Amino acid sequence: xxxxxxxxxxxxxxxxxxxxxxxxxxxxxxxxxxxxxxxxxxxxxxxxxxxxxxxxxxxxxxxxxxxxxxxxxxxxxxxxxxxxxxxxxxxxxxxxxxxxxxxxxxxxxxxxxxxxxxxxxxxxxxxxxxxxxxxxxxxxxxxxxxxxxxxxxxxxxxxxxxxxxxxxxxxxxxxxxxxxxxxxxxxxxxxxxxxxxxxxxxxxxxxxxxxxxxxxxxxxxxxxx
Numbered sequence: 001x002x003x004x005x006x007x008x009x010x011x012x013x014x015x016x017x018x019x020x021x022x023x024x025x026x027x028x029x030x031x032x033x034x035x036x037x038x039x040x041x042x043x044x045x046x047x048x049x050x051x052x053x054x055x056x057x058x059x060x061x062x063x064x065x066x067x068x069x070x071x072x073x074x075x076x077x078x079x080x081x082x083x084x085x086x087x088x089x090x091x092x093x094x095x096x097x098x099x100x101x102x103x104x105x106x107x108x109x110x111x112x113x114x115x116x117x118x119x120x121x122x123x124x125x126x127x128x129x130x131x132x133x134x135x136x137x138x139x140x141x142x143x144x145x146x147x148x149x150x151x152x153x154x155x156x157x158x159x160x161x162x163x164x165x166x167x168x169x170x171x172x173x174x175x176x177x178x179x180x181x182x183x184x185x186x187x188x189x190x191x192x193x194x195x196x197x198x199x200x201x202x203x204x205x206x207x208x209x210x211x212x213x214x215x216x217x218x219x220x221x222x223x224x225x
Contacts, residue, residue: 018185028066039148184197
């Protein structure tokens with residue numbers, strides 16, 4: 001028991017937990033993005049998908065699990081940042097360059113996390129707790145929440161579209177470095193694999209970012225309310 005607790009309190013243990021929770025959160029973000037793409041299918045498909053998720057009793061367990069993952073990931077990331085700052089309270093006179101250098105994205109990961117957290121709260125207030133419109137399913141006759149209508153209304157605002165897109169870009173940057181870093185932390189840390197791992201992280205982030213951005217761009221520039 002002591003060995004387990006000491007592992008989770010160690011730097012490597014916390015890094016691996018950050019990596020593991022980060023991968024699970026990355027997978028959730030991907031599934032959420034794929035669900036959003038149903039807006040291109042039909043109002044019926046989009047609303048019934050949303051109803052299927054929110055009406056499932058397991059939604060409460062899933063939401064609790066996501067919250068736990070999110071706060072463990074963010075809490076440990078903040079703790080590791082503070083530990084690193086305490087270990088090196090005075091910054092180097094010159095930053096390393098090249099492969100050993102620290103990029104702007106790496107240096108700002110904690111700030112990206114704060115922006116993403118704020119974005120999640122904003123997103124929940126807008127959509128989960130936003131206006132409730134009724135929609136009668138064409139196939140089943142069941143009355144469900146019309147999330148499609150809410151999406152169309154929200155993304156008519158240029159301010160919201162710009163803010164939403166900016167936050168998504170931050171999420172993309174966070175995913176790009178975070179996912180590749182998580183993979184290396186969990187064992188694939190070798191010069192032979194590093195370039196491929198970085199490509200995987202960048203490709204995954206681009207896929208998620210492009211998928212999410214398609215919705216506000218389509219609604220604002222193409223769809224007619």
